[in-house]
Amino acid sequence: MxxxxxxxxxxxxxxxxxxxxxxxxxxxxxxxxxxxxxxxxxxxxxxxxxxxxxxxxxCVTEPIDEFRNYLIEPETLENFNLGTLKEMVTKHLNFFLEKEDYLRVIQYVIGQPERFSETMEELDQFSDEFMSFIQNVVQTGMEQGVLPESNPEEVGYGYLAFLMGARLTFTDYPGVQLTNALGKQAYRLFGIGI
Amino acid sequence: MxxxxxxxxxxxxxxxxxxxxxxxxxxxxxxxxxxxxxxxxxxxxxxxxxxxxxxxxxCVTEPIDEFRNYLIEPETLENFNLGTLKEMVTKHLNFFLEKEDYLRVIQYVIGQPERFSETMEELDQFSDEFMSFIQNVVQTGMEQGVLPESNPEEVGYGYLAFLMGARLTFTDYPGVQLTNALGKQAYRLFGIGI
Amino acid sequence: MxxxxxxxxxxxxxxxxxxxxxxxxxxxxxxxxxxxxxxxxxxxxxxxxxxxxxxxxxCVTEPIDEFRNYLIEPETLENFNLGTLKEMVTKHLNFFLEKEDYLRVIQYVIGQPERFSETMEELDQFSDEFMSFIQNVVQTGMEQGVLPESNPEEVGYGYLAFLMGARLTFTDYPGVQLTNALGKQAYRLFGIGI
Amino acid sequence: MxxxxxxxxxxxxxxxxxxxxxxxxxxxxxxxxxxxxxxxxxxxxxxxxxxxxxxxxxCVTEPIDEFRNYLIEPETLENFNLGTLKEMVTKHLNFFLEKEDYLRVIQYVIGQPERFSETMEELDQFSDEFMSFIQNVVQTGMEQGVLPESNPEEVGYGYLAFLMGARLTFTDYPGVQLTNALGKQAYRLFGIGI
DNA sequence: CATGAATGAGGCTTCATTCAT
DNA sequence: AATGAATGAAGCCTCATTCAT
Structure with missing residues (x-):
């Protein structure tokens, strides 16, 4: 079988x-x-x-590994500066805006966690990894004086919420334009005014 | 009938x-x-x-009117300062975090817009009103020197994405704590505290 | 009650x-x-x-009495001649063609006798009475030399079939014209050529 | 599908x-x-x-073709005489008396033409064809001197009504006996034996 | 008498799953 | 491996009937 x-x-x-x-x-x-x-x-x-x-x-869990490798880049931490941060943000935004189908099913599952509890668990685990990575980024950025004083956990929460919401909220909008607009706002979440 | x-x-x-x-x-x-x-x-x-x-x-459309009155407060514009802005943000966040059931069905619909197209239309209309209100807020804030130079449209996009994502992403977290954490990040989207 | x-x-x-x-x-x-x-x-x-x-x-059985009185006229037998016969046929045809609603429900019941067995019984009884009346008419007509040699039972069968079929078959047709056309055919069933 | x-x-x-x-x-x-x-x-x-x-x-429309071939026989017209006419009538009567189930559903539809309008249309079309065939028979019979002066249309109406009514009216009666009884009456409709 | 909200049995239809070919 | 006919559980909806007002 x-x-x-x-x-x-x-x-x-x-x-x-x-x-x-x-x-x-x-x-x-x-x-x-x-x-x-x-x-x-x-x-x-x-x-x-x-x-x-x-x-x-x-359909929900198989692609996780691939996306883990794509979204969580240790190099960002090793060689940190404003440029790599912006690259990371752009990469994240593009991913969240482009992988439409996949993000939708993820959001579908997240919206009904009791119903798809087993599937939800695997997503939660990845979400934790991602959040933890972002917190590391913020920590590193603060230590290197690139980012202002922030609560890494709070930035992580906000950033993930922002990315998820971007995908959910703007279904029809043209990608590039939106990436730019949302990009600036994402930097602000890291405390970077431009 | x-x-x-x-x-x-x-x-x-x-x-x-x-x-x-x-x-x-x-x-x-x-x-x-x-x-x-x-x-x-x-x-x-x-x-x-x-x-x-x-x-x-x-279930999706009937509550819209009530929420329109709650979320869109013209007084915020008439008497604008950092205090009223923070009150507004807190109000919005609390709403998005507390009206769990309602926000979930909204997200469910947004996630399948083709399937619930008619319902989606009414949501879209409200979303436009809300976004336009936020843009007014940013414009007013800038004119009064309370907010830094920003693109109101971009702030609107980002803020709405952020609010929607907040509800979606953090299902199990305790409300108050999260409101505080996300509140700070929301201010940052308006360019405050950067 | x-x-x-x-x-x-x-x-x-x-x-x-x-x-x-x-x-x-x-x-x-x-x-x-x-x-x-x-x-x-x-x-x-x-x-x-x-x-x-x-x-x-x-709805099916209450009108029967009224129709019995209308359709079965003993006077036809008492004072029999070609004129009264034709009057009778015209009366019958008009009735079957005009009482559209009532005839339809009757045919509906006849078409599903097992389903409406109780109702059907009452209809059967009336049908027997009517048939018996027609046989009397034929018998009388033959005795008086007005009608040719016929089997009264057969004429009865045929005449009733004809009347029922008329109602069933020609739903949309204009009444008067049809009455004339079918009238001639009805006479033929009695053996009268015109 | x-x-x-x-x-x-x-x-x-x-x-x-x-x-x-x-x-x-x-x-x-x-x-x-x-x-x-x-x-x-x-x-x-x-x-x-x-x-x-x-x-x-x-159930109503599929058998129509088969019955068209059975009921409408052009040969009747080509080689017309009293014998072929009687054969035709017997064939028709047997059919209407034997195909009990099929005739019942037909009558069910005819009795509620608004309700089954689409189905009714196909029946109407066949009914027209059949009627037209009978009229041809009468016309041919008159031209060959086999049938008396008649209005073909009227005979058609009457004959069809008669056949439909036969099936509807006599549900329980033994077939053969009824065929004989009604057969004679059917000839009379064509003006034979009067 | 008149009304119509409340009820739940019953019918049509969909669809995941099985299995023989 | 590939197929799709066969199955029946389950869901939506209708509607006759009851009953409180």
Whole structure:
């Protein structure tokens, strides 16, 4: 009963699931919808995923590793200055604004933590890691005199809230323009006036 | 066919609907769940609401007016200084952190705008009003020399994103502590304390 | 619990029921529909009729007596000639073509005899009476040399079938024209060529 | 989404639907009833038919083609005489008396034309074709001196009414006997034996 | 008598999952 | 591995009937 871990078709189904779960939520999305979107027959979905719940869980959790590597860059800490900070912020904002489908399902899960508790746990863990990284950034920035006196925890809270909200709040807006506008505000959260 | 607009039972159902939609989303929430939670029989739900969809739509849109009056205070503009600004921010944060159920359903809708397009429209309209109010606040603050040079639109974007994200991101955290922490960050978005 | 036998409102409800049962059948017609059509409140229907089933049964059976008197005229037998026969046929045809609503519900019941067995019995009884009357007419006509040699039973069968079919088959056609056309055919069933 | 057009099971469901719709009408007949009668699971009905309404519509309209071929025989016109006419009448009567289930649903639809307007249209079309065929028969019969002077349209009306009524009126009667009795009356409608 | 809110049984339909091919 | 017909549990909604006002 072991499901194949990788294959062309599995990926098609996975992407289709991600897209549709993001757009319509869990219950509204049907296996039929997914199979159609993936150009795959109905039964094939069950060849690669045990059931709908597992597919959803994997759509949310599988990409976490990739994103961890992308969003948490130790180099930022090693070689810290205003330039690397701004690069980091831009990277974060772009990611949150571009990975629309993925962020949506994440927000979907976060919005119903009791319902998807198991999935939520894995997200929480990543969220903690990310927050802790940001706090490190703030700490480092303060120590090096690049950032003003701040409470690293508070900055972390605010920054994460800001990033999540950006994705949630501005669905239709053109990306680049928004990145610039929100970028300035993000710097302000770190205490940088420009 | 005309459904009674107000009654003890209607309100029970409404509140139960809001609570459950917030917790489990639209599809997962059943009319049976709602009627049980409201201590009302199954059929009674349909005495007050045409169908599930309408109940959901009303759960999202009916409170808007009340919140408009609460969140958009023209007095803030008439008598503007750092104190009134901080009061406003505190009020906003408290609201976004306390009206948990309501904010969750709003975020649920925003996360699936195509699915709930009609409901989304009414939310968008309110969001525009709110953003425009914030921009007025920034403009007034700048004119009076209370706020530093800023792009009002950018501050509006950032502030709204921040508020929405606050609610979404920190579900379990104790309110007061978080209000303080996030409050400082909110001021920073207006350019205060940088 | 005795229901009032006659009243302005009862009659309104009765007529509305007849009309709607004729148009939409039993199950599709709701008490709400009937009360609305009768300009009466919902609950009032139950003031005059025990339940829906009884209302339907009465809509079909109550008018029978009136129609018996109209359709079965002993005078036709007492003073028989071609003229009275033609008068009778015209009367019958007009009745079957004009009492649209009533004939429709009758045909509705006849079409589902197992479903409305009790109601059907009363209709059957009337149908027997009517058939027997027609056989008498034929017998009398033959004895008086007005009608050709015929099997009275067969004429009765055919004539009733013809009348019922007329009502069923030609819903939209203009009455007078049809009465003339079908009248000639009815005479033929009695063996009269014109 | 495409439903299989033919299969053992589809046919079982179709026949069961026809039988039950004929016996109890549309609303009273449940999908559960049909599936049970067809020895099929509940859900299987929806594998072959989109919904109840479509099943009903098809029960009424699908057999039309077959019956068109059976009831409308051009040969009757090509080789016309009293014998072929009587054969035709017998054929028609047998059909109307034997296809009990099918005729009942037809009459059910005709009795509620507003309710089943789409289905009714297809029936009307066939009815026109049939009537036109009968008129041709009468015209031909007159031209060949086999039938007396008649108004073909009137004969058509009367004959169709007669056939429809035969089925409706005599539900319980033994077929053969009735065919003979009604046969004679049918000839009379064509002006034969008067 | 008149009214209509309250109730819940019952029907249609959807859809995840199974399984034979 | 791939397919899709078969299944039936579960949800929404309708509506006859009751009953308190």
């Amino acid at each position: 072991a499901k194949p871990r990788s294959s062309e078709k599995r990926n098609m189904i996975f992407q289709a699931g991600l897209r549709l779960f993001a757009q319509n939520g869990y219950s509204k999305t049907t296996i039929k919808d997914i199979s159609t979107e993936a150009n795959v027959s109905f039964g094939t979905v069950f060849t690669y995923f045990t059931n709908k719940e597992e597919l959803f869980h994997l | 005309a459904k009674p607009r107000s009654s003890e039972k209607r309100n029970m159902i409404f509140q139960a609907g809001l609570r459950l939609f917030a917790q489990n989303g639209y599809s997962k929430t059943t009319i049976k769940d709602i009627s049980t939670e409201a201590n009302v029989s199954f059929g009674t739900v349909f005495t007050y609401f045409t169908n599930k969809e309408e109940l959901f739509h009303l | 005795a229901k009032p036998r006659s009243s302005e409102k009862r009659n309104m409800i009765f007529q509305a029921g007849l009309r709607l049962f004729a148009q939409n059948g039993y199950s599709k017609t709701t008490i709400k529909d009937i009360s609305t059509e009768a300009n009466v409140s919902f609950g009032t229907v139950f003031t005059y009729f025990t339940n829906k089933e009884e209302l339907f049964h009465l | 495409a439903k299989p057009r033919s299969s053992e099971k589809r046919n079982m469901i179709f026949q069961a639907g026809l039988r039950l719709f004929a016996q109890n009408g549309y609303s009273k007949t449940t999908i559960k009833d049909i599936s049970t009668e067809a020895n099929v699971s509940f859900g299987t009905v929806f594998t072959y038919f989109t919904n109840k309404e479509e099943l009903f519509h098809l």
